[in-house]
Amino acid sequence: MTSAQVLLEEIADVGRDRVRGGYSRHVFDAAETELRTWFRERASGLGLHVEDDQNGNMWAWWTEPGPGAVVTGSHLDSVPGGGAFDGPLGVVSALSAVQALQAKGFAPGKPLAIVVFAEEEGGRFGVPCLGSRLLTGALEAGTARALRDPDGVTFAEAAAAAGLDPDRLGRDDEALGRIGCFVELHVEQGRGLIDLGSPIAVGSTVIAHGRWRFSFTGQGNHAGATLLGDRRDPMLPAAEVVAAARRIARSVPQARATVGRIVPNPGGTNVIASTVDLWLDARVPGSGVRSLVEDIAEAARAAAAEEGCEVRVTEESCSGDVVFDSGLRDELATLLGGVPALPTGAGHDAAILAGHVPTAMLYVRNPTGISHAPEEFAEPADVDGGAAALVTVLEQLCR
Incomplete structure (x- = not known):
């Protein structure tokens, strides 16, 4: 099995920012496009069917797409000069977890997909969680099309250059209707798990x-x-x-x-x-x-x-404030041996989806307590522990 840590190392040189330090990977730029290609190849290598939706989000399906799907994933873009873990950790953990389930001979009883959301950080066009906001209709398509990056390029122009039809941007009821629940794994962006002495937590709220x-x-x-x-x-x-x-x-x-x-x-x-x-x-x-x-x-x-x-x-x-689905949260906490529940001030695509489908988050300890900066970190043992926790969660939810 390819560990989540090894997968992170595969993309460690993509989008390095030689001026700011850390990484600068923004939607549809060269670095983020390279990561999209990497994800497509990695997911296809696991036998997953990869497709882009009308808003630039990527979906890798283990089974045939369908309603009631268990979906996991995160994003690959970064803030300017960001860390290596914010976003990619959730993507590599999902790939590693699917491979581990396949190695066990597990057959999902429900549709299962990995999603990579577009422009979660808003680092290029200024609006965070742009892909999930468009998917759910939280952002009007016309507003999104008119967004401009620092070079004056509109989101419509960038989307067209990436092969999307700008006229089709907007709420996607078909894609949204397939999601039975969404679980996003993410590096913690604070000191909560340091103070709790725990390598893993489930999310409770986003302010x-x-x-x-x-x-x-x-x-x-x-x-x-x-x-x-x-x-x-x-x-x-x-x-x-x-x-x-x-x-x-x-x-x-x-x-x-x-x-x-x-x-x-x-x-x-x-x-x-x-x-x-x-x-x-x-x-x-x-x-x-x-x-x-x-x-x-x-x-x-x-x-x-x-x-x-x-x-x-x-x-x-x-x-506004987001409270993650309490039933799903408690189920995951019990599955993982009673791990703590953690509030956060950091936004996520999971928080956008939470108003539409049952949603949960898993946090992996960050020993520096620093995020959105090059010092962001997670120990290799905790990285692989997070992926193992995701295996447990997906196996149970997909029965």
Whole structure:
């Protein structure tokens, strides 16, 4: 049997980011396309039938596709400069688990598939879980088609170049209707399992989260020839948002607010920017995420007015609290010997599907507690332990 660890090593050189460190693998770019080809070859080698759906998600079927299917998998794309495990761990574990079940002579009593979702991180087009949002209808097809990457390429153009029909993007009732339950294995993106002293956990909840774009407009000008009193510099109110996000979020229990991307235009060292775009990631348990963002937006408007600038705030995505199916969660925890249940602040495709089908997550311990960075890690023994846990789960669910 090919272990999950060995499969990870097979793709270890694909999409390495020589500037940021870690990996940069974004939907339909060269690295992610290479990974798609690798997955297709690996799955086909196990006798699975691989097909792309209308939204760019890949499905590898062990049996004939049909209703009530047990589906597992994750994603292959990354954030810019991300770690090696976020996404690919769930895919390689699924491949390893299917191979192990085949070696045991197991015959699924239900349809079984591995899915690879497109653009889970939103690293190219800005909307997280793009493939699963389109599949479920959580994102309008017209909105998705118009999304642009940093080079100005639309998602419609990128999808067409990848062989998809942009006019067919959108909710896929046929694919969604086949899913009886979905189990996603993922490296943990925090310290929960370190603190619990457990290599494996099942997911309990995902807290509400979203992304907002703040677009500031001022007056571009010469950095040396323009006196400070004559400036309308959009970088100043943008900087206030960075500080306000931390300051305001601290006053809200369990809130997280992050500015991880700022794009000034034109971006010259000796140029006062004419516009600045920044993206706010906000997460709050319960119903308070939009209230938190509105408080940050008020600080942005005040800072923009003081500098003689304008600001526009656009919601790009927002999802409420997700509670995973309690029956499926408890069944998996019992199957795995009473492993703990773990909440998370990280979003996943499983959270998008949870409103439509019974969904569960398995987390594998990350001894660094770091994710979305090159230091993300899982010990080889825990990697293979996670795949073994998935074997147990799939064998039971497919009886």
